[in-house]
Amino acid sequence: MEQATADRQEMSGRTVVLHTNEYWHAPIRDGRIDFFDKLFKLLVHKGVAIRLVSLGGTASDVLLGQDHLNIIVGDKNRAGRNLLYAAPTYIWGFWYLDPKGVNWTSSIRRAAFDPGQVDLERAEYFFNGVSGYMLRENVSRAPQPPRADPPLEPAAAVIFCQDIQALDDPPHFLNTADIIRTTADAVHGIVYVKPHPNQSRGELRRIEAAVAACPNAQISVASVHDLVGAARVVVTQNSAAGFEALMQRKPVITCARSDFWHATLTPRTAADLAEAVRFGPAAMADFAYEKYFWWFLEGHCLEPQKEDFDARVWARIRDRLAVQVLAG
Numbered sequence: 001m002e003q004a005t006a007d008r009q010e011m012s013g014r015t016v017v018l019h020t021n022e023y024w025h026a027p028i029r030d031g032r033i034d035f036f037d038k039l040f041k042l043l044v045h046k047g048v049a050i051r052l053v054s055l056g057g058t059a060s061d062v063l064l065g066q067d068h069l070n071i072i073v074g075d076k077n078r079a080g081r082n083l084l085y086a087a088p089t090y091i092w093g094f095w096y097l098d099p100k101g102v103n104w105t106s107s108i109r110r111a112a113f114d115p116g117q118v119d120l121e122r123a124e125y126f127f128n129g130v131s132g133y134m135l136r137e138n139v140s141r142a143p144q145p146p147r148a149d150p151p152l153e154p155a156a157a158v159i160f161c162q163d164i165q166a167l168d169d170p171p172h173f174l175n176t177a178d179i180i181r182t183t184a185d186a187v188h189g190i191v192y193v194k195p196h197p198n199q200s201r202g203e204l205r206r207i208e209a210a211v212a213a214c215p216n217a218q219i220s221v222a223s224v225h226d227l228v229g230a231a232r233v234v235v236t237q238n239s240a241a242g243f244e245a246l247m248q249r250k251p252v253i254t255c256a257r258s259d260f261w262h263a264t265l266t267p268r269t270a271a272d273l274a275e276a277v278r279f280g281p282a283a284m285a286d287f288a289y290e291k292y293f294w295w296f297l298e299g300h301c302l303e304p305q306k307e308d309f310d311a312r313v314w315a316r317i318r319d320r321l322a323v324q325v326l327a328g
Contacts, residue, residue: 014048014321017063019055021074028052028073034304035086035095042310048321069320071097076105077169082320090141090243090260091130094301097316104171104238108300109259115288115295123294130293131247135225141240142197144223151230152222156189157277158231160224160241161196163203164256172237172256173268176203177210179255183235184214186274191217192227196239233280235273249289251280263292 018036020028028036029052043050053060055074064070064080072078072085087102088095100107138144161176174182184191193211195204211217220227224241225248228234234245238258245252252264253276265280267273276283297303302312 015051015068016043016048016071016317016321017051017053017060017068018071018073019053019060019064019075019078021055024073025052025054035088035302038304038309039313042313046314069317076101076103084317084320088141089297089301090240091134091297092139092141093305094297094303097302097313104257104259106259108296109257109261111300113262113292113295115291118288118291118295118299120291123288123290126298127247127290127293130297134244134247138223138225140224140244142224144225145221147223148226152192152220152226153190153230155192155227155231156187156216157183157233157235158192158194158220158227159183160194160227160234160236160239161199161203161207162237162239163196163198163200164237165203171258173266174237174255174270174273176237177206178270179235179237179273180207180210180217181214182270182273183277184217186277187216187232189216189232192220192222192231193217194220194222194224194227194241233277235277246289246293249287251284251287253277253280260292260296263287263289263296 018028024033027033031037040050051063053063055072055078064078067082070080070083072083073087076085083099085098085100085102086096096102096106098106098108133139138147159179164170164172165175180191180193191214193207195207199207208219211219224244228245228248228250231250233251233253234242235253235255236242237256238254242252242254242258242264243260246263253273254261254264254266255273258264265276265283267276302309
């Protein structure tokens, strides 16, 4: 109780400004996102004011230049002062609250994974709980078709496509067409290719053309979990499907910058990709998937359903609130 009172006195007059894009603004405003609902209750309890503005608007642009704690939702890279970035991670229920960005721009990308520092029993319990639920219930970042019955025919590889190549600062090392051709040429078995659910028409046409040129490649819209289960290796640029593949302990090849590169092979050339496709299972045979899953999600991200959520969030934002220069 004394600490709570001290926090309220110290934080009186401090402000958190949430800068949200069109996708997030209304759900957050209406209290439909548990992460922000709990964050707001915590801030109110601590005596911190909250302001919600539209990212890219005049108010947002002005406030980003001030010493408020600015939390960006819906953007990976935004110029401003005193910033944190918030977004769901690759697994529903876990969130970034990161000073550098989210996904391939997050600070996790620069962190060092040491499996020797992670308790195996705790990691296995966590891994089995999360992966068991997601695989059993066919849960993914995007809605999936029903699980295949009978199972898919075994494949040499599956490629999960994206639409990131037209970004202002594209993170990829290899484009999708090159990934398809190189992977198909490197193996003798089936190569499943799954377009992104929001694939643009132009990129979908390029994917279809690349698949048509490879006799052993075929487009599939099956569940991501079935495709991972059927494949010897998983290839993507930096898709969430690649992170989900870790739940089935499959060797993952990422052909772009990512913040889960510690658990993947990351070729930068077509020749390196061909080698990774051929030798990926051997190279990753001893990887500590359970420990990595815990290290990434539980160690670096936030779960609103956990009892320690408030304490962990407050530890990340208190010092940033304290740097505000109060008017007057």
